[in-house]
Amino acid sequence: MSYIRPVFRHPELAKNAIGYSRKDYEGAISTLCAGCGHDSISGAIVQACYEMSIEPHKIAKVSGIGCSSKTPTYFLGNSHGFNSVHGRMPSVTTGAYMANRDLKYIGISGDGDTASIGMGQFVHAIRRNLNMMYIVMNNGCYGLTKGQESATADKGSLTKSGSETKYPGIDLVGLALELNATFVARSFSGDKTQLIPLIKAAMSHPGFALLDVLSPCVTFNNNKGSTKSYTYIRDYIEATGTVDFVPKEEEITVEYEEGKSTSVQLHDGSTIKLSKLNPNWNPTDKLSAFNRVQEAKMKGEVLTGLIYIDPESQDLHDVMGTVQTPLNTLREDQLNPGMEALERINQSFR
Amino acid sequence: MINWESNVFPGILGRTCDRPCEPACRRGRVEEKPVAICRLKRVAADNKGEVKSLMPRAPKEKNGKKIALIGGGPASLTVARDLAPLGYELHLFDEWHKGGGMMRTQIPAFRLPEEVLDEEVNYVLDMGVITHFNHYVSSMKEVLDQDYDAIFVGTGAPRGRDLKITGREEAAKNIHIGIEFLANVAFEHRDKIGRKVIILGGGNTAMDCCRTSRRLGGDDVKVVVRSPFKDMKASPWEIEDAMAEDIPILNNMPPKEFVVEDGKLKGVIFGKVRAEYDENGRRKLIPTGEPDEFIEADDVIIAIGQDNAFPWIERDLGIEFGKWDIPVLNETTFQSTNPKVFFGGDAAFGPENIITAAAHGHQAAISIHHFCQGLDLMDRPAPGANLVRQKMGIHEWMYDNDIAADLRYKVPHEDKVITLTNRKIEVELGFSVSTAFKEAQRCLNCDVQTVFTDSLCIECDACVDICPTSCITFTMNGEEEDLRQRLNAPASNLTQDLYVSDTLPTKRVMIKDEDVCLHCGLCAERCPTAAWDMQKYLYNVTKASKIL
DSSP, X not given: OOOOOOSOOOTTOXXXXXXXXXXXXXXXXXXXXXXXXXXXXXXXXXXXXXXXXXXXXXXXXXXXXSHHHHGGGGBOTTSEXXXXXXXXXXXXXXXXXXXXXXXXXXXXXXXXXXXXXTHHHHHHHHHHTOSEEEEEEEOSEEGGGTOEEOTTSOTTOBOTTSOBOOXXXXXXXXXXXXXXXXXXXXXETTOHHHHHHHHHHHHHSSSEEEEEEEOOOTTTSOSTTOTTSXXXXXXXXXXXXXXXXXXXXXXXXXXOOTTTEEEXXXXXXXXXXXXXXXXXXXXXXXXXXXXHHHHHHHHTOEEEEEEEEOTTOOOHHHHHTOOSSOGGGOOHHHHOOOHHHHHHHHHHTO | OXXXXXXXXXXXXXXXXXXXXXXXXXXXXXXXXXXXXXXXXXXXXXTXXXXXXXXXXXXXXXXXXXXXXXXXXHHHHHHHHHHXXXXXXXXXXXXXXXSOTHHHHTSOTTTSOHHXXXXXXXXXXXXXXXXXXXXXXXXXXXXXXXXXXXXXXXXXXXXXXXXXXXXXXXXXXXXXXXXXXXXXXXXXXXXXXXXXXXXXXXXXXXXXHHHHHHHTTOSEEEEEOSSOGGGOOSOHHHHHHHHHTTOOEEOSOOEEEEEEETTEEEEEEEOOEEEEEOTTOOXXXXXXXXXXXXXXXXXXXXXXXXXXXXXXXXXXXXXXBOGGGOBOBOTTTOBBSSTTEEEOTHHHHSSOOHHHHHHHHHHHXXXXXXHHTTXXXXXXXXXXXXXXXXXXXXXXXXXXOOOOOOOOOOOOBOOHHHHTTOTTSOSBOOOOHHXXXXXXXXOOOTXXXXXXOGGGOOOOOHHHHHOTTOOEEEEOOOOHHHHHHHSSSOOOOTTSOEEEOOOOTTSOEEEEEOTTOOOOOHHHHHXXXXXXXXXXXXXXXXXXXXXX
């Protein structure tokens, strides 16, 4: 039996800028099915956090229910975590974020947890521009209950038992754009070269960052006729462009072709460099993003990459004008201005 | 029996081997120390129970060919073991009254008990070998003149080097040559030595000499080497064991003169040097200018190396000799320029070790067999190889894939107070069975291969994500030098080839760096399509006869 991962790691593995090795970002060994796309996403999160040199205790991971929502156990074992109720991950994250704005929040959800039971929570988290990375591990089926089609399954897609999906799938990317999400991207668990920089960018974005990651269910939805299988996605995958995330400390060294590249400066000083594959699309122009998404849908393409980013994003704390200090560290003497101040306030209403 | 089949002398080698395998052990790449392979073989040998009845037997009906084996050491015994089951009439000659050669004369009983040696030597001799003990072969011509179909020379490197400096002649009574001293002790011709003893030399023979001296009355025993401590040839564990018996090792002191007064040895004068190395790593010992040092001694043992010596082989028999009086041999067949005569062990290419002698023996036996049957000597049978799947269930394997994190276990030693009183008390007690099991769990299962079938791979990355030592990478193919830079973990061990698959559907290839692979099987467990499989590889050195 080997639900045990040996303790040895490659002896020559480098440490990041704050002295941690990749091992310090790992979690417990996965108990998901062998070959599950979710494990690749976990691996990408580990790699991204390691490369970004974020202290593990400065991250909180929150999830709902489902195969996807089990994954926080399998990455960032030294970070905070909360496995919440089905579809209620955004509420728990909202509470945590309100109390402590100093942590980075990773929300993990699945297509069932987001597009069905949690839809109400999802749209309000977007509306409030909660500062979090919201990853949907999207496999188009309910893997934990033996693979029934989910709300993101495409119309006409075949389940493993051969039945056809009769309703159109909910496109979370299109929905997020409509709801004025400030960072919208889609990726594929089998393409880490794209996924890792997108995770870094999403975690650096001040506001709600949706990452809809297609993540094939090898056990129940990797069959012929499914539009969420490894083969189908690889056959129809299209990218808006290649993404490169450059932290503020680093110089931009890669040369980009004139006219085809765009860079988006983030609030923390880091930069997202994009090499565009379509001249009519501009990641900061919402209309072009809408068009690009619709165009891909009509062509039957699986569009991935960064789709839209609002560099002027203002997150919930900014909107509410709360103090910079995390609320959970405010002492009583800071919170209670005293009788005199209360009297002044009361006077102002008289 | 597996131990015996592959090793010939598992109980002996499990105690005395030079362990060329341990530096190669990959455990040493992920942590400090390799698996204690040598001492585990000893445990297996010590706990084997009755095996005599399982031993191959020589057929009653002989095949009519007669072979002379000169020297009763490990090389000759190996040839005998491999040829006896084929019906050869084997005549083994040795100058001593028992077989074993240097294993008996040069390895002290506190490292290798006589019972262990006798048992394993006798397994071979009992296969119908005709022994001619107490018989020093003094002429190769005489042997050739008899009706032997082939002759194997396994006489070792029997001449201990001497040190011709001032006083050597005058003090001859108290100056001994290392291997002669050890032989005399082994055969009980000597049971005493002076109180103060100096051993000159830093090899394993020197270590055996100093530890033997401690047991024969030497209570002030010193080892003096002319070079730096770190350049000593002795195995680190033997140096450690000697120092544990209160034997200081003085370095950078070449001997200059034996001091003799009234015809009696008083001590040795040593110079002082330091070592300098040129760009090629060649060492030069440069006098430091410090005054010479005199060290008192009642006896001195010279253990500064051994040479081959073939005074008994006449030089007109068609057996050519090359540099350093080493015979000219075919390196594959061990045949000399006289087609009837074969060499092996230390006698072949100069001093090596027991396991090398056994390896030579296996090859020489094949050559002798082919030679006697009129077959081409170079047409050698291929070694046996086999690959077997290890999968039993989703998380179950036929081998122990859970790699223990334990550090190397120490072999317990008998109390020094007891061992120093009697040279026949074995110092190492050997692992207990339970400790041996734990030590064996440190093994990284090099025999279990990770086999990749590219046509089954769906490139889900599961193996890459799970691999604890980041051995697996999917990337675009390229030149090896470039690839080694682009892997998930640096592949800096150039002696370890990369495992590169054919091109996969995404135009990438799978590359695995075997260097620090733990063979934990997690890649195969996480693979949804069984593109990864764990398969046990078995390699069998070709031997003249099938032993098992």
